[in-house]
Amino acid sequence: MLLAVLLPFIIAIFIPLLSKWKNKLHTGFFVTAVPVVIFIYFIRFIGPGFEPVQREYSWIPSLDMNILFYLDGLSLLFVLLISGIGSLVAFYSIYYLHKSEQLGHFYVYFLLFMGSMLGVVLSDNVFVLYTFWEFTSLSSFLLIGFWNHREGSRYGALKSMLITVFGGLSLLGGLVYMSVITGTASIQEMMSQQELILNHEFFPLILGLVLLGAFTKSAQFPFHIWLPDAMEAPTPVSAYLHSATMVKAGIFLVARFFPMLSVSEWFFIIVSTVGIFTLCWGSYMAVRQTDLKAILAFSTISQLGMIMAMLGFGTELAIFAAAFHILNHATFKGSLFMVAGIVDHETGSRDIRRLGGLMTFLPITATLALVASFSMAGAPLPIFNGFYSKEMFFEAVYNLDGSVAGITALLQSLFPYLAVFGSIFTFVYSMYFFFGTFRGKSNVEELPKKPHEAPIGMLVSPMILVVGVIVIGLIPDLINKPFVEHAASAIGGAEIAKDIYFWHGISPAFIMSMTVVVFGTILFLVRPKWASIYNVVPGVLSLNKFYDGLVDRTERYSTFITNGYMNGSLGRYVRLILAAILIVTFGVMAFTGGFTVDTSNLSDVTVHELLIAVVMVIAAFGTIVSKNRIAAILILGVVGYGLAMLFVVYRAPDLALTQLIVETVTVGLFLLVFYHLPKLEKTNESSMTKSLNIIISVAFGLLMTMVAISSHSSKMFESMSSYFVDNSYKLGGGDNIVNVILVDFRGLDTLFEIAVLGIAAMAIFSLIRLRGKKKEE
Template identity: 55%
Template sequence: MIVAILMPFLIAMCIPFIAKFKYRIHTGYAVFATSLSIFLYFLVLLISGETETLYRYSWIPSLGLDLTFYTDGLALFFALLISGIGALVAFYSIFYLNLEERLGSFYVYLLLFMGAMLGIVTSDNIYALYTFWELTSVSSFLLISFWFTRKASTDGALKSMLITFLGGFSLLGGLVLLHLVTGSTSIREILTQGDLILASDWFPLIVVLLLLAACTKSAQFPFHIWLPDAMEAPTPVSAYLHSATMVKAGLFLLLRFTPVFKESEAFFIAVSIIGLVTLFWGSYMAVRQTDLKGILAYSTISQLGMIMAMIGYGTEAAIFAAMFHILNHATFKGSLFMAVGIIDHETGTRNIRKLGGLWKLMPVTGIISILASFSMAGVPLPILNGFYSKEEFFSSSWDLSADRAFGSDFAALLANIVPYAAVAGSIFTFVYSMYFYFRTFTGKAEKTTAEKAHDPKFGMLAAPVLLVSGVLLISIFPNWFSRHLLQPAANAVYGDAMKEHSIHFWHGFVPALIMSLIVVVLGVLFYITRKYWMGLYNVLPGKLSGNIVYASLLSASENQTKRLNDRIVSGSIRQYNAIIISVISIVTLLILFGTNSFDLRNIDTSPVSLPQSLPELAVALIMIAAAFGSTVSQKKLTAVIILGVVGYGLSILFVLFRAPDLALTQLSIETITVVLFLLCFRHLPEIKRERKEKLSKKITNIIIASLCGLMMMLVGLAAYSQRLFPSISDYFVKYSYKLGGGDNIVNVILVDFRGLDTLFEITVLAIAALGIYSLIKLRQKEGDR
């Protein structure tokens, strides 16, 4: 299993080299092969019945942290979606992207995202989950801004990153609280302590933080505003990130912790309301869009809201319906995005006002679109999988008040309102689905599109055809998918053994069917009369917009940052040093006094004998005189040299205290410091002493210097007096020769015990050397010009 999870990262490191041969063989084939291999691995696990696998690596043993990956029904379900859709997207991108594009960068970002998503769904350690969660935000930012020369792409990437990073910090807070409450970093162990979490005083805050993380990632109202702008990414990215993977990460997070939260009425109220509001608002706003990808963006928001609402219900039927619709949504929405990419690729536009009559020009794309859009609408046809899961949604909404007992009147009232809200939101879902298909493929074709529009070659059609075939296969064999894929996933979420669900097209005239018929009838009516009620958008939302709020907050933060920067960055070195030294001194002193980190009674100093201490005393007096002299010197060179006396005096003290290694180190450091000071001071203005310096300025200097001196003295005392942990020096004395094979303890520590630190230090020096070499070469080139 660990190979399947790490494979995207390993192949990503090879992509820059593979991309050099892109004119011989497209780089996307390597990514396609990687994704397909991972999909086949997880598919074998599914078919063999080995849904539960485990891999553990001892990560930080001293803290009891293990890096654990495991698959259960839920993880396997999402892993198959991530790798399967990823393989199709990679194959589709081979024919969508031009060879002149930065294919190496694109596929590196895509593989990083795939690996991060696989890490999220298979991680058992909460901190590993958080790491992968943030990696999805970073890699999606790179993918959305792939065409970085377009301002809309960079703005959309920035918006998505800021909003999802807000959720990332929230997620970290929630996971830390779960760790504090349960004492475990294992998700499996946390899920077994549901009663402890529910009884904790931190439970409300945990729910809020995790819900905020899920809502930002899954584009729930009011954080949905990033998703439409993210459509500036290449279509393969939209088909992958925004229909099947990234936007499902927030849903996965809630599904993973549902066994703990499902009994909480607060969780039910919050998640159900957010989901239903998002369902309505996304479907309502989709109808006013004129960009095909804009329509699909808001349709994705609405579909995610519907799934979120079902997770909030928390009943057995609702959890199963949520899993069913996640699968169906990936098939019809992924194929729709790819169809839009084909339309844009062949006609040169996504503006629905400039399209029409494409059915005769692009019949294969038309078939893909009609099956996918009608499935998204929930049209009651036995070959459309979207109808089946929409029926499950309506059924779980109708039966909610009967399937679950509520302790509060508000929760009971909400349960009774839920079916009506579900129907209201689904009406506009039907409208935007019809709007998408009929305005694009029926009517009279525009002259500009009729001249060049046609179905592309099979390579570009293969991926959407396979995805839309999934719509048909799931419809024809729903119970096979239910038994082997959906049921294990729902069992992992619900936490208890669920009864086997039998999916059928015809259940009789049950409430769910009546709700579907109401949606179809009213949806058709609203679509036909669309031009008469479009003025409603001038009232709702009117001038209100989440984008306006976002832009205002971003502008205000930029303005405040600029003002603060203008005040602090004044060009005065004295001011910079004063601020830095003051902050360090004050914070350090507050921590020392607040934690009682030093105790003068514990200081065990060596006895002082005046005859033996005369050399040390003489050196100390010289150092004090030199330190004072550097403050009154009128010349830069003189000040640097006098200050160097202090450092060299310290070296002499080390010699007197029988520490030659430290003396040599101090001599080297002091020599280098003096040279660097001289090089820097060469470019600084001469020291100019003001004869009539303000008294306030002198007092400020005295206070800052005194604070810094006091801080350094107390830090030294605290370091010497406190023994919070056993001294490690005994360990080094005991094992330096035995383990390191050296008589010099300091050298053994640096080379063996702290070998990794030394390696990083050497790496830093190597990087600095490369940087200096590059600057020299650039300077030489400028000189040649």
């Protein structure tokens, strides 16, 4: 299972090598094999007797960050969608993306995203889950911005990352709270201790943080605005990220924590309300769009809202319908995105106002669009799998518990009407997509390309998905017992078994479906007569304008603040840094009683110690008053060598030796570098600046003195020295305690110190090269 998750990352390393053969064989053929292998491995788990599988791999045990993988019905559903749709999208991209594109970059990003999504849905450790969660945001940013020469692609990529990473940070806060409260990072162990979380005073905050992360990732209102702009990505990216995988990560998160969070009434209020409103708003706004992918983007928002609402309802039927619709949506929406890509590829346009009558030129594509569009609309025919889950949605929303009171009762009374309203517009945009593109008057002369049917390679993937739509519709039991029921049971935390059949009789759900068909057909036929309503709602109001204004103000204010102190004066930078340290450190010490002086356990000061200290103080003052850089460096070296002498006096020969070596090398380097600098010149600083320098330097020196004295005089925590003395040899295998601490006990700290030095070295090297180029110019 670990290899299955790591396989995309491993193959991504070799993509630059494989892409060199693209003139002989398209890189996509190599990449397609990866999700196919993963799909074959996991599909063997499907069956009536499926039991959850758990695997544990050691990673960072000291931080409770072992890699825990948990495969149950829910994660199996998502794994098969990620790998199955991924296989079809990778194959589709072979014929969509030309060999002249940067295929190496595209497929590296693609595989990184695939591996990240697999990690999200399989992880049982919350911190590992969060790590993969943020990798999905990063890799999707790269995929959306693949055509980075386009301003729209760069804008959409940045917008998606800002919003989803903001939600990711909120999610991290919720996960940390839950881990601290339960004392474990395992999701399954958290579930077994859910009472601790539910009864904790921070539960409302946890609920809000987790849902915020889910809503931003799954494009729920008002965070949905990133999804339409993400359509600037190549169509294979849209078909993969925005129909079956990334946008459903938030759905997965809510489903995974459903048994724990759904106990709260606020879970129902927040999730169902946000979901149902997103359904209505997304479907309403989809009819306004003129770009095929924009229509599908808002349709995805509405469908995600419907799934989220069903999870919010929390009944067995709603949970089952949610799991079923996750599968159905991936089949018809994935195929529709590919159809939109085919239309764009073969006509050169996605503007529905310029399209029309394409059924004559693209008969196979039109047939695929017909089945997928009517399935998305929930048309009442047994060959459309979307009808089944839509019917279950209506039944679930109609049969909500009526025994409650207050705001919950009010919402439950409104939800059926809102569900019908949103579904009516779902029917309208489905018909709008199909008939506006493939029926009506042909406008071939207005198209950049003369349309013709796509090559068979580009049709294979949407064909397979459309076959899936029909097979699930005609034989729903084929996937119900061995697959969907396991996913629904994993969400609900208990066994959920439902029968899927076409005819339910004349029920409220059937009447709601017929209402949708009738009113949806009427609204579609007279659409030009009422389309002007969009000038009123939303009119001039736009969440995109709010987002753009917020980003613009943030940039302008940040620039203003930064320019206020970044004026090129090193003196000002040093003053600001020291002043900040003074304020923060002094404040912390004042509030925690840090200013403590205890001389009861100090040893006597000897004459030679005093002499060394006096020499160091005189040398320190000498560096300040010296008017020659070389002299100042040599005098400063006296301070360093004096410190080495103190280490000798205090019987720390290893530290003394290290100090001597470092001091010698440092003085040598300083002399080498400062030799090339211009001579010191007297600055014309104002008396106020000079006074400020004196105040800050004296205050900082006194503060550091008090920190040193207080650190010895007050012990807020038990000393760790005895632990290192007892375990340096036993655990670290070394006699030198200091070296063992640096290399073993604080190895991670030392690693990052080396990394910082490496980054600084690269920055200095860049500056040197830049200076050399300027000289050449």
